[in-house]
Amino acid sequence: MNSxxxxxxxxxxxxxxxxxxxxxxxxxxSGQINTKRLVNAIPGxxxxxxxxxxTLFSTGSENLGPDNWKILALRIEELSDDPEINAxxxxxxxxxxxxxxxxxxxxxxxKKPIVLTGAMRSSTALSADGPANIFQAxxxxxxxxxxxxxxxxxxxxxxxxxxxxxxxxxxxxESFSSYPGGPIGKxxxxxxxxxxxxxxxxxxxxxxxxxxxxxxxxxxxxxxLRGGYSENLIKIFENNNSNGIVVAxxxxxxxxxxxxxxxxxKAKAGNIFIVSSRVSRVSVLPETMxxxxxxxxxxxxxxxxxxxxxxxxxxxxxxxxxxxxxxxxKLLEIQ
Ligand code: SIN
Numbered sequence: 001m002n003s004x005x006x007x008x009x010x011x012x013x014x015x016x017x018x019x020x021x022x023x024x025x026x027x028x029x030s031g032q033i034n035t036k037r038l039v040n041a042i043p044g045x046x047x048x049x050x051x052x053x054x055t056l057f058s059t060g061s062e063n064l065g066p067d068n069w070k071i072l073a074l075r076i077e078e079l080s081d082d083p084e085i086n087a088x089x090x091x092x093x094x095x096x097x098x099x100x101x102x103x104x105x106x107x108x109x110x111k112k113p114i115v116l117t118g119a120m121r122s123s124t125a126l127s128a129d130g131p132a133n134i135f136q137a138x139x140x141x142x143x144x145x146x147x148x149x150x151x152x153x154x155x156x157x158x159x160x161x162x163x164x165x166x167x168x169x170x171x172x173x174e175s176f177s178s179y180p181g182g183p184i185g186k187x188x189x190x191x192x193x194x195x196x197x198x199x200x201x202x203x204x205x206x207x208x209x210x211x212x213x214x215x216x217x218x219x220x221x222x223x224x225l226r227g228g229y230s231e232n233l234i235k236i237f238e239n240n241n242s243n244g245i246v247v248a249x250x251x252x253x254x255x256x257x258x259x260x261x262x263x264x265x266k267a268k269a270g271n272i273f274i275v276s277s278r279v280s281r282v283s284v285l286p287e288t289m290x291x292x293x294x295x296x297x298x299x300x301x302x303x304x305x306x307x308x309x310x311x312x313x314x315x316x317x318x319x320x321x322x323x324x325x326x327x328x329x330k331l332l333e334i335q
Contacts, residue, residue: 005086006050011035014093016130018122028122030060061093087113087141094118101162105151109205136187150200159185181335220244230256248305253289267296276300
């Protein structure tokens with residue numbers, strides 16, 4: 001009798017499936033290796049799990065966005081009732097890994113573990129990290145200690161809640177961190193260690209309705225502030241037609257006074273703003289951000305601009321009001 005669990009691995013491209021012309025070059029082409037070939041090269045994996053594979057996308061994750069993430073979410077849902085599948089593993093480019101993991105956590109009500117991983121070095125590079133990441137992500141996917149956790153990311157031996165994954169370095173192997181709060185566990189050899197009692201996101205699956213209709217997500221602009229140039233930035237705000245705008249402000253959510261004035265006017269006209277920050281570990285609270293006295297201007301809490309834009313976009317699609325979005329932003333501050 002075959003008692004090994006079965007993992008369904010969905011490849012979506014990225015560096016993990018990238019191929020360079022030789023082992024020492026820093027340049028490579030993303031998404032070249034098909035998922036079956038990628039996985040077959042991993043020593044020891046077949047002893048732990050049965051594997052089924054599919055290549056859904058073969059590209060760098062800079063080319064993937066909400067429409068692709070929805071296709072991925074629907075594919076996972078479609079396969080979730082298959083009794084022969086015990087868990088899902090998604091291989092993905094790391095550049096937008098934090099966005100896809102956040103999105104999947106918001107739209108899926110997972111029946112089975114879903115773990116995402118990627119690699120910082122291509123599959124042909126010296127000391128490629130993809131094989132170890134896939135092996136470790138597989139251990140997390142079948143671990144009884146990680147049941148019902150929603151979407152997880154495993155990178156460089158760390159187990160991170162999908163909503164909390166952030167990419168912090170363009171090239172380093174230890175690029176991925178968990179924020180806010182640390183990783184929920186780590187993998188050493190073949191052992192999965194869990195720190196404390198992990199909790200899935202309090203709003204996991206809250207936007208599942210997005211998967212049930214064809215309507216596109218509304219576009220949310222992110223406006224990135226920088227020192228000076230506030231007159232030019234004012235024009236960008238004034239000319240923007242999105243219903244929702246995320247401000248990548250300074251530090252803990254500050255911005256020049258003249259910009260705050262324009263935002264306040266647009267908020268009065270009905271636009272919803274989330275004020276986030278350019279820093280990698282964001283904390284924007286009502287008392288730390290530049291004060292703008294309007295209910296349509298929301299502090300991002302701990303969400304970076306790209307995650308804020310996903311939440312705002314899903315919220316606008318449901319016609320949620322600012323006060324409802326505030327509740328989600330608050331809940332996401334919980335570690
Ligand atoms: C990508 O995101 O597709 C390229 C970068 C990477 O996977 O590390």
